[in-house]
Amino acid sequence: MSLLSGKDAKKAWELLLKEYPDAGCELDFDSAFHLLVSVVLSAQTTDKAVNKVTPALFAMAPDAFAMASLPAEKIEECIRSIGLYRTKAANLKKLSAALCEEHGGEVPSEYGELVALPGVGRKTANVVLAEAFGQQRIAVDTHVFRLANRIGFVGEDDVVKTEEALMKLFPKDIWRRMHHALIWHGRRVCHAKNPDCDNCCLAGLCKHN
Numbered sequence: 001m002s003l004l005s006g007k008d009a010k011k012a013w014e015l016l017l018k019e020y021p022d023a024g025c026e027l028d029f030d031s032a033f034h035l036l037v038s039v040v041l042s043a044q045t046t047d048k049a050v051n052k053v054t055p056a057l058f059a060m061a062p063d064a065f066a067m068a069s070l071p072a073e074k075i076e077e078c079i080r081s082i083g084l085y086r087t088k089a090a091n092l093k094k095l096s097a098a099l100c101e102e103h104g105g106e107v108p109s110e111y112g113e114l115v116a117l118p119g120v121g122r123k124t125a126n127v128v129l130a131e132a133f134g135q136q137r138i139a140v141d142t143h144v145f146r147l148a149n150r151i152g153f154v155g156e157d158d159v160v161k162t163e164e165a166l167m168k169l170f171p172k173d174i175w176r177r178m179h180h181a182l183i184w185h186g187r188r189v190c191h192a193k194n195p196d197c198d199n200c201c202l203a204g205l206c207k208h209n
């Protein structure tokens with residue numbers, strides 16, 4: 001797999017940051033707990049679909065204690081329009097119970113404590129640390145993985161290696177912004193199928209052929 005030279009990688013990330021100056025999290029949330037809930041709900045569905053169901057869910061469950069004490073059926077009713085809603089409802093209850101039992105109902109701000117929670121993986125933990133706690137993180141979701149490897153920033157075959165390689169490549173102070181710029185570019189231009197290369201700011205640099 002061919003990679004961008006250091007000089008071209010810098011050109012490419014500068015172009016992406018310029019193209020998406022306002023790129024940010026597209027999930028609606030008002031607390032670390034609600035962000036965590038939204039990220040759990042966003043598995044295999046769109047942020048838009050999640051944002052449609054969360055206002056009612058957040059009203060019923062303003063915090064982890066309220067969510068843990070809701071009957072699973074109530075949560076299911078609220079989130080029925082998104083995929084895997086039964087599993088997700090059960091996971092939200094388990095996750096909320098663990099937050100109440102182990103963290104006094106608060107979302108921890110340590111990576112190790114986050115990934116120890118039921119249903120919280122590396123990507124979810126990184127999104128929460130970046131968006132709720134303002135840490136510089138690169139959460140590698142399907143878009144970030146596809147684009148980072150397609151463009152030629154990195155040449156890795158799994159998400160963990162991709163995250164590590166991106167952290168080495170990008171200056172730390174742009175990790176969060178690059179994470180969002182890659183996601184926005186993946187959603188708007190560099191689709192998984194039929195990327196719109198003719199209208200891409202990286203045409204001529206990108207290693208995809």
Ligand code: SF4
Binds near residue numbers: 150189191195198203
């Ligand atoms: S040139 Fe094509 S493949 Fe490369 S980033 Fe742009 S849309 Fe994606």
